[in-house]
Amino acid sequence: MPRELIVPDATAVATREDVDIVVELLGGSEPARSLIIAALQAGKPVVTANKHVLAHHGAELEQVARASGMALRYEASVCGGTPVLDRLPEDWPPTTSGACEASSTAAPTSS
Amino acid sequence: MRGLAGRLDGRGVGFVAASVMASSLADGRGQTERILCVPAHRGQPRVPFETTRTRPSPSAAAPSRFRWPSPTRHDPEKRPLRVGILGVDAEVRPLRVAILGAGTVGAEVARGFLHSPNRQIGPAGGRMLELVAIADMNVEGAWTAACRAS
Numbered sequence: 001m002p003r004e005l006i007v008p009d010a011t012a013v014a015t016r017e018d019v020d021i022v023v024e025l026l027g028g029s030e031p032a033r034s035l036i037i038a039a040l041q042a043g044k045p046v047v048t049a050n051k052h053v054l055a056h057h058g059a060e061l062e063q064v065a066r067a068s069g070m071a072l073r074y075e076a077s078v079c080g081g082t083p084v085l086d087r088l089p090e091d092w093p094p095t096t097s098g099a100c101e102a103s104s105t106a107a108p109t110s111s
Numbered sequence: 112m113r114g115l116a117g118r119l120d121g122r123g124v125g126f127v128a129a130s131v132m133a134s135s136l137a138d139g140r141g142q143t144e145r146i147l148c149v150p151a152h153r154g155q156p157r158v159p160f161e162t163t164r165t166r167p168s169p170s171a172a173a174p175s176r177f178r179w180p181s182p183t184r185h186d187p188e189k190r191p192l193r194v195g196i197l198g199v200d201a202e203v204r205p206l207r208v209a210i211l212g213a214g215t216v217g218a219e220v221a222r223g224f225l226h227s228p229n230r231q232i233g234p235a236g237g238r239m240l241e242l243v244a245i246a247d248m249n250v251e252g253a254w255t256a257a258c259r260a261s
Contacts, residue, residue, distance in 0.1 A: 006253045010211050010246035019209040019243060025220060026212035035211055049216055 010035055015042040024048040033057045036072070040064050045071040205231050205239035211246045213253035221245055 007013055014022050014035050022039040024046060026032040032053040039046050041064065048054070054061070054074055065072035143165045149157060208224075210217050224230045224242035231241045247253035 003254055005242070006213065006245045006247060006250050008246070008248050008250050010248070013209045013244045013246040014211060016209065016244065018207055020206040021208045021240070022211060023208055023220065024211045025214070025217035027214065027216070032211075 011038055014039040014044065019044060022046045024050055024053075026050060027052065029053055029056055033061070036061055037064050040068045040070045040072065043068065043070060045073070047073045049075065205241035207243040208240050209244040209246065210242065213245050213247040213256055217245070217247070218253070218256040 010026075010031065011034075013019065015038055022035075022044045024032055024036055024039075025048070026035070027050055029052055032048070032050050033056075036046050036048060036053065037060075040061075046065070061072055143163055145161060145163050147159055147161050149159050210221055213221060221242065223232055224240070231239045233239045245253060
């Protein structure tokens with residue numbers, strides 16, 4: 001594997017000109033939230049599997065994505081590979097945040 | 112060149128044989144040919160006469176009929192992916208992907224790219240994805256994890 005692929009500055013990578021899509025797989029709230037916002041504002045679509053940041057900052061990130069006209073896509077597997085995040089906003093909007101957070105904390109113990 | 116034809120011009124003269132005198136005059140609009148005709152209608156004197164006609168040149172002809180391209184099989188070793196939209200092929204470059212984080216999930220996602228030729232993977236029915244960067248504060252650890260994963 002070419003070593004120069006790995007760089008320490010995540011913000012620079014998220015806003016690089018030669019990057020078309022940013023895949024955020026950091027986990028946790030910060031710096032994931034800041035990096036997603038930076039990438040969206042730089043005109044990069046973002047894909048994340050970070051349930052924690054969506055549970056805590058999902059509405060804000062959605063607003064930033066809509067304002068910048070970029071896509072924010074997310075999906076993650078919990079409970080042994082069941083994709084749930086795509087269904088949550090449609091099926092249980094009031095409890096989305098709580099369910100996301102519950103799945104986020106359950107994920108490490110389930111796998 | 113000899114050939115058979117029906118009516119030629121507005122004179123309504125039928126003929127059985129037409130000799131094209133091989134005097135094609137190519138100007139930008141087409142080829143003008145001199146044709147020697149022999150009347151064939153009953154009652155007409157069989158006196159050959161000469162006339163001309165113009166054939167449109169291939170470049171000035173009506174646009175050729177659209178043909179759907181034949182289905183192509185993607186071979187990433189030979190050429191980039193050709194994305195088909197309603198059967199129309201278009202050469203497209205891979206989408207360049209940056210991964211933030213090289214932990215458990217990030218290293219495994221990176222492994223998917225690194226195991227593919229040219230660090231490119233192709234989702235079914237979509238454009239190729241090419242890994243161009245992995246961001247992690249711990250470069251050494253990320254490199255070790257990615258190498259272990261790959």
